[in-house]
Amino acid sequence: MPVSDDRTCRTSVPPEGRPLRCAVVGLGFGRCHAEELARMDGADLVAVADLHPESQGLDLDAFSSRLGVRGYRDGLRMIADEELDAVVVAVPPRGRERLVRAAGDAGLAFFLEKPFATDDEHAEALARLCADYPSSPVMLDFCLRHLPAVARLRELLDGPLGRPLVVNADLMLPRDDSPAWVWDPADGNGIVNENTCHLFDTLGFLLGEPLSVHAEGGAYRTRSLEDGIAVAIRYDGGSAAVLTGGNLGVEALRTPVTLSVHTERGQARLTGRDHMFHSLTWATAEHTEPVHEEWDLPSRGRISAAALRHFVQSVGAGVPPVPGVREGVRAVRLAMAVRESLATGTPVAVTCAGPRC
Template identity: 25%
Template sequence: MNKLKVAIIGCGAITYHRYAPEYASHPQAEIVAFVDVVPGRAEEFTSRYGGRAYFDYLRMLEEIKPDLVTVCTPNVYHAEMTIAAANAGAHVLVEKPMAASAEEAEAMIAAARSNGVQLMVGQSQRLMPPHLKAKELLSSGRLGRVLTFRCSAGHKGPESWSVDGRESWFFRKQEAIMGAAGDLGIHKADLIRWLLEDEVAEVSAYISNLDKAGSYVDDNLVCSLRMNSGAIGTLVASWTYYQGEDNTSIFWCEHGTLKIGTEPDFPVIIQLRDGTIEKYSVPGIATNDNMHSSGVVDVFIHGILEGKPPFIPGEEGFRSLKVILAAFESAESGKAVAVI
């Protein structure tokens, strides 16, 4: 079988740590192109992984005709690049947040559907071993219904890991569109929806820039969520956790409590109402400080080769995006906002 021809658009930190090495190590993938508008950046990757370097992604699509494209550029370009790749007949894996608006997300999904290609969104938290174990435990029914929850995601900010440091596009609103809410909050919104197998009905949020001087994007998000089931909880995302990363979730259920990421040696813990405590020593969650294989590339390629729907289809990415868009609307209006 011929290897799938892979093109990666955007040569920043996520490509360096995740997409380039994961595609390069996959036995059924061949990286044929890197694209970046920063002079020399794509060439740095081709010197290590092979393929051709491009400045113009449209020229790359025309000349290379890749089988699949990964889009990991500033958020404002996600939609146009995804649609162009789909129209060129390529399957697309796009980083989160998948789009800057509901209209863009709908157009991306429509483009993939009309061209008969797959569209997957890089909501990688679904594939982290502790979250897969948590999904198994919640789905077993042992804990009963989730009643309340608290989910947090935070780090020191993009300047600590972006290839451009404090000059990163993450801090330029016209390119990023959203800050911590789109970088981290959307991961937790997606995780909550997926673990609970439930949709967010209503959001009430505060969104602010508290400490990233000179930037107009948000560095903190705090919101309350009400699920369709009636479960309620909080979601927090921050770029000002200067003492270290946090990626923890706690779910209080009818028959016990599920904790994720609260103890390093035991990423998943359940405490039942009868006093029983079970600790699971599964592999940890990939972080900026401790990056390891995410599994995103594996499931994307598997779906393409098997002709199966993507593990995280565009429609799912859109539902999670709607939660964050509703949070911004709530923060601006000062009112709770229904997620439609």
């Protein structure tokens, strides 16, 4: 069964009827979050911040003026000066600790871009830091589980399709499409940790807790960190998944993404592009024709729209948003287990993440 977080969200919530006052730190992909929050009912974007906006090709004054918010070159200063309820932290993992601490000290909820951390040790340290702030709910931007097509598949697995048995999934980023920090072992720590983590979380949402990993592949083009992997994962309850990931794709195909699942009573297939599932075909053994369901595919920059909406609504209602720290730690552990399995050529056990272990 999928992992859930049943903690009580003890953060102060805005008075009924007042939008959640939000800010964004990090305006690489974070600018997409800022634009989404600026148009979202229930949210009030009040400020954005980036230490070096020019390195993002961004005119901070023009961007903040267009959104009608205040612009800062220091995220810590922004958190200190603004009256906020929540902050989006969209900076690479190495730069997060002080921002998380400042947001926690201010009692803010925070929405963290993936990956959660650089490696296992860093993930454990960040998890301990987040635990110091029980009044500050944390949500990871594993946005695929919030796409309507994936949410619908989850419903079907709990209904007519029944328990998932064997899954195949693929998400291959285009080559040469990632910023330098992704390949810094002390920061993004590779494309599997930074991007294939989307599949790790989606599979966890559908299948539950991973138990072991056996990986093949390697550093085909980078000659350093792995850039193409084929991985078999065993899950608690007996489900098995095979996934392929990395960044050996090409831009012309617009990052196709697929996931096929065979279940106790049927099968289903998710497809899409630009990282996003938008089409679902399914049937049980009793169906004579497949059922096809499809949703409008948003622009790539709006991939996190549903996840941000869940965050805003959950925090506003005083309930914990998901996925949280536990799922963030789990994705990092899977990425590091993949690396260990590649090095040893053997399966690697994956320890459980979170307080239930």
